[in-house]
Amino acid sequence: MKYKNFIFDLDGTLLDTVTDLQNSINYALSLYGYGKKSYDEVRSFLGNGIRRLVELSVPNGVDNKNFDHILQEFMTYYNNHLIDCTLPYENIIAMLDILKKNKCKIAIVSNKADAFVKNLVDTFFRGYVDISIGQNEKIRQKPHNDMVEYALRNLNIAKNDSVYLGDSEVDIETAKNSGLDCICVSWGFRSREQLLNSGAKIIVDSPLQIPNYMDVNND
Template identity: 45%
Template sequence: MTYTTVIFDMDGTLLNTLDDLKDSLNYALNQMGFPTRTLDEVRQFVGNGARRLIERAVPAGTAKETLDTCLEIYAKHYAANNQNKTKPYDGIIDLLKELKDKEYKLAIVSNKFDSSVKALCKEHYDEYIKVAIGESQHVARKPAPDSVFTAMKELGSKVEETIYIGDSDVDVHTAHNAGLKCVGVTWGFRDREILQNAGADYIIDKPMELLKILADT
């Protein structure tokens, strides 16, 4: 069956969010009196949601109550500062224009807070993407397939006509857990070797290369 639906990860795939994530994380760490983290450390920490980001960033052995406070500070700061430096990767807008012109159904699924996912989607991609699903009490975070299934339900799409695009091993596992093929992208937060080892079905280096995959399947 020909693909009709493309589901994207957000951070590291559609948007370069790393600087804003680092700034909010380091603000929270500073407030708690903890050492701050480098951009490369933050790059390795992200991908499994905000709580896991904080767990990885705070000193080993940090009490749960302290971690919860740090997460609360981070979440409040990021909600107010998540568009300071964040921007689409080169070529993404051109890709989305092509996909819209070809009448593909598009969605975003992310391990970011649902409110942040929806706000960032509206700010950067409102013309192209109407369905954006983030982490919430109602949807288990990736690599559980729940967010993917929720997006497909909202789009009215079937598994066999949907393909998933992401930049990390978490995304590959998410796609496969949902029964989808995964296109790994190398411009994000993880390198080609991680995507290969995770079992990505395809790997691309530039956004427009996705069109050839869609055309050939």
């Protein structure tokens, strides 16, 4: 199957954001005397948004009396350290360049807060992305299909010409709920084995494999 439109997850698919997220959650935890989380722990917590990351990092989760304060401290710190270490994965820009030169539509849908998504897209992907959508109060987060449907509607693109790309079980479920084919990436926050166990049908090992799924007759 070939596609004209590519709808991407952000963290773990296009951007390696783990270190900045780890530093931010550990800063917030340290203010209340809680132990630090390792890189691998934080990596495994990602996929369902920042609130879920904090919930899994804090003892007793949302029942912790300091939960809301820790969440706010995280948000403030992360806002100021959003791109300290974050970078696109190798060959992501080259891949996006190929898609764009072939007139493909490119969307990003993320469970990260919308303001953070817009900032990151403007920093790293300006000129490549036709629409980006992050978590906000007006739209349900993934794996609900709301973000994908919003992108499809606003870009006036058809589902049968579109594919969803991501790195986690949340993305596989999002694609399913949206009625889209799914391409999973092996360089993100979940292992190949985890992706297969979650129902992945197609897994790519390099961003430069993604244009192989492009409709080269795109008009």
